[in-house]
Structures are given as C-alpha cells and as structure tokens.
Amino acid sequence: MTTTAYAALLRGINVSGHKKVPMAELRTLLTGLGLGDVRTHLQSGNAVFTTAPDDEDALAARLRQAIAEHFGFTVDVLVRDHAYLKATADACPFPAASLEGRQLHLMYFSAPVTASRYASIDAVAHAPEEFRLGDRALYLYTPDGLGRSKLAEVLTRISPGEGVIATTRNWNTVRKLVELTSA
Structure with a gap:
C-alpha cells in the first residue's frame, strides 16, 4: 500500500x-x-x-x-x-540558510490569502522586518525575534479571511517538519 x-x-x-x-x-x-x-x-x-x-x-x-x-x-x-512542506520551505524569499531560526517564521494558512488583506501595512514603518505571501503561507522575517516584532503584532490582528485558519512556526520547526516527513 x-x-x-x-x-x-x-x-x-x-x-x-x-x-x-x-x-x-x-x-x-x-x-x-x-x-x-x-x-x-x-x-x-x-x-x-x-x-x-x-x-x-x-x-x-x-x-x-x-x-x-x-x-x-x-x-x-x-x-x-x-x-x-518542502516546496514551501524551498520557496522562502528570505536567505533562510544565513538566518537564525528565531528570525524567520512561516505562517501556514488553510486556504489561499490575497495580498489585499495586508495592503494597509506600511512596510517602511516596520523595516527591517518584512513579510511576503506564498502559497497558502506568509513568510515573516523578524531580525530581533518574534517576541519583539511589531510587524508580527500587526499581522496577527489582521484576519486572513473568513474561515481561514492560520498557525505560525519558526524556521527551525519548518525545517524539522520537512525532515520528519521526508522518510
């Protein structure tokens, strides 16, 4: 089977x-x-x-x-x-290999999310923190970690959409899940 x-x-x-x-x-x-x-x-x-x-x-x-x-x-x-999981990790728009796991996070969504949901976020005001949308995912770069991130606070207040579930994992966990599901 x-x-x-x-x-x-x-x-x-x-x-x-x-x-x-x-x-x-x-x-x-x-x-x-x-x-x-x-x-x-x-x-x-x-x-x-x-x-x-x-x-x-x-x-x-x-x-x-x-x-x-x-x-x-x-x-x-x-x-x-x-x-x-592997495709999403491979598609990371940030230099994951050169960052600490606490600096990079992946928010998984249960359904596709449109960029218009996050259009009101002032990217310049949150720099150097950044985010990018992917396939049912949002990549979040927080150089000082998630706990100190002002951008993460803003992102969590924005609903990804009616009935859309979102859950976030740090990059260490993202890599580990790819590894654990590869066997």
Missing part, C-alpha cells in the same frame, strides 16, 4: 496551561486512528504520520474531531504533506 507522509499542525495548544494536549497522548490518539509512523515534535502541536494519500482538509477534519472527542475541546488543525 502506498502511503504519504503528512504533518498535522495544531493551533493554540499547550499555551499558558490552556488546551493541554500531552504529546504522548496525542501520539496514542493518532495511532488509534490507524495512522502510521506517528511522531511528535516539541510541545507546540506538531505531529507527523503516514497514511494512504488523502485530502488534507479531510484529514484535518478527522483529526479535529478526534481531538475534540478525546480531549473535550476544539483545536484548529492544518494538515500538509511532505511535498507541500
């Missing part, structure tokens, strides 16, 4: 004691759903697994429902396959 490697990106878990999802418990849950080679990365909601090729949105809905039933709360979930 042919399988595809996927990453599940859970949004907003294990933050300040809210929506606690222990990674060992998440691995057990995903394995119980029949997913193979289940692994997690960090405590911030990154899981990788293999399964028969499937629609990413359908997989995300299945995981969202299983998490809600098991943990008793709803969590937004994005699922992306290895090919997408």
